[in-house]
Structures are given as C-alpha cells and as structure tokens.
Amino acid sequence: MTTCLLPRDLRAWAAFSEPGASTVYFEGHLAQSARSRPARAIRDEASRLSAQGLVTLSQRRRGENLYEYVAQRRAPASAPVVAALEVSAPASISVERQQPARSRQMSEPIQRLAYTIAEACAATGLSDDTLYRKHQAGEITMKKSGRRTLIPAADLERLIDNLPALPRR
Structure with a gap:
C-alpha cells in the first residue's frame, strides 16, 4: 500500500515548518510507483524543494519494497520563502514561528557547481x-x-x- 502527500501540502509544510522538522511525504516504493500521476507529482515537488535548498531528502527502509521518503526542513521559514512558494497554511499544519536569534546571520546562498x-x-x-x-x-x-x-x-x-x-x- 502506498500513501503520499499532495504536492501543495508538501509546499505548505516546507514554507511553514521550522528548521530540522521532518515529514514523510511518500510511503511505498517510489521507483515502482513512478508511473502513477500522484507519485510522479510528489516526487517532482520534493525534487524542486530540494533544488531550491529548502529541504533535504532521504529514505528509510521499512520492509520488503516498503520505504518511507522523508523531507527535512533546511532553512528557516521566512516571508520571502512563503511568498515564493505561493501557499497558505492548511488547517492540518500547525504554524508556530520562532524569531531567529539575533546573533545568527543569514549567509548568501552558495553558487551550485x-x-x-x-x-x-x-x-x-x-x-x-x-x-x-x-x-x-x-x-x-x-x-x-x-x-x-x-x-x-x-x-x-x-x-x-x-x-x-x-x-x-
């Protein structure tokens, strides 16, 4: 059995979650399920969020042909991130923002090689x-x-x- 988040829910989670938070965006075998439209859509959305530097993607084996695909939040949620993703917080996501410490400074993004x-x-x-x-x-x-x-x-x-x-x- 496979279960997956909708791409818009993954985008909302990425926009409003705290750094270090993680969520399971797909359960099953993503490579074998890639022919289905929902599996392709969530895979593509997770890849986009990873390419934007918002999340780190990983997988955990749960059994024979059963994996959990996990997204972990990298950068702090900020107004530009929320605006760029064009999402609003769904009712299923609890949004509690903490102000970053003043001593931490945001570094410029690293140019990818x-x-x-x-x-x-x-x-x-x-x-x-x-x-x-x-x-x-x-x-x-x-x-x-x-x-x-x-x-x-x-x-x-x-x-x-x-x-x-x-x-x-």
Missing part, C-alpha cells in the same frame, strides 16, 4: 530522459561521484541558452 539528475530536471523543467539524450548527443557532460550522477551547472546554462527561441506570431 553541479546538479544531480533530479535537481537538474527541477531546475530546467526537462525530463531525465531528455537530459540523458542530450548527454548521448554530446550537448552536456555527466560526471560520477560514487553512485551520484552530476551535471555541471555551466552545461545546463549552455543547454538552455542554446535552445531555439519561440518565434513571435
């Missing part, structure tokens, strides 16, 4: 199949770090810049 396949899909709006085809055609490079496949950010920017412009009507 490379993206995982899922992050590259979320950042560009292209599918993983398209990215692999572009790699086979020599338009982008892919690098391996252990089991992780990375695409340099410069390659993704060049790929998007080289896409044909839509003609005006």
